Amino acid sequence: MVMQEEGYRKFNQENVNEDTGMAKLDVFEVQDSHFFRPRTCCETLLRVLQCVLLAVCAVLLLVLIAMVTSKFWHVSQDLQEMKSAIDSLNASMLSASEVNKGKSQYLESGSTQDTKKDPCFEDWELFQGSCYQLSEMEEQWDDAKKACESEGAHLMIITSLEEQRQAWKFMRDVGVNIWIGLHDIDEEGDWRWVDGTMVSAMPQFWDYKQPDNWDHKKNRTEDCGSLHRHGSLSSGWNDDYCMEYYRYICEKEV
The missing domain is CATH 3.10.100.10 (Mannose-Binding Protein A, subunit A)
Incomplete structure (x- = not known):
């Protein structure tokens, strides 16, 4: 019994501030008591709003990405169609050039042949x-x-x-x-x-x-x-x- 009283006094002395005479608070105890403090309604609502805002931003980001991807795909298709049209036009121009060249050669050769075949003078x-x-x-x-x-x-x-x-x-x-x-x-x-x-x-x-x-x-x-x-x-x-x-x-x- 005497030993218990002595131990109690010793604990009190160790946990009392010598200058102020006030009891010392354990920092760990204070931190734990703050961590487990119940949240208010405003804090809960704010946290919900933050989650909703993040979700909306994520959805908007996905929509934006989809729109950009779709636009890029359409632009790519348009460019491909333009390239195909240009290639077709170039092929047509080349074909027309070949036809005109062949026609000119034919007319030239035909003119030469006619000259050879036609023994008549001019105006005859x-x-x-x-x-x-x-x-x-x-x-x-x-x-x-x-x-x-x-x-x-x-x-x-x-x-x-x-x-x-x-x-x-x-x-x-x-x-x-x-x-x-x-x-x-x-x-x-x-x-x-x-x-x-x-x-x-x-x-x-x-x-x-x-x-x-x-x-x-x-x-x-x-x-x-x-x-x-x-x-x-x-x-x-x-x-x-x-x-x-x-x-x-x-x-x-x-």
Whole structure:
């Protein structure tokens, strides 16, 4: 019993401040008592609001990330489509360039080939193995004959319906009478071509009631052949006065 009292006094002395006479507080005890102090309603509400705010921020952040990702994906798709369109345009331009190049080469080669294949001179037209030229000048029949011969040719000789159509095309384009290589100058009624061939030995395309050797005036008979502008495609020959001035067709065999 005596020992317990002594121990109690000793504990009191150790836990009493010598200067103030007040009991010392254990720091650990104070800290523990503060840690386990009950929270107020305001502190709890504040903590809940903080959690809610953090959750909202997290959600907004996720939404923002999703929007940016989606926008980036769409931009990437647009860029890819633009790249594809540019590639397609470049391919089309290249293809068009190749086509134009091929066309130019074809035209150049075609022009060269035509030059090689076409033996006719400029202003002469190739038809069934002969070159033809319609004169610009008007001449009398004999002068027209000489003009063709000076070109190494002769007045046109018509031996088929196809040649008749070709001659008719020349006449139709200018709408005037045209001299051809037909005559009966040597003997009346003996119609021949300038190469001496008898007309009766070939197809004939005389106009209606021609030749009639109509006497314009005394000693002005019709002894030279022409294509009459009022004739038809298959019947346009006419015997005409040789001193008339007409345009003429020259023919040169290839």
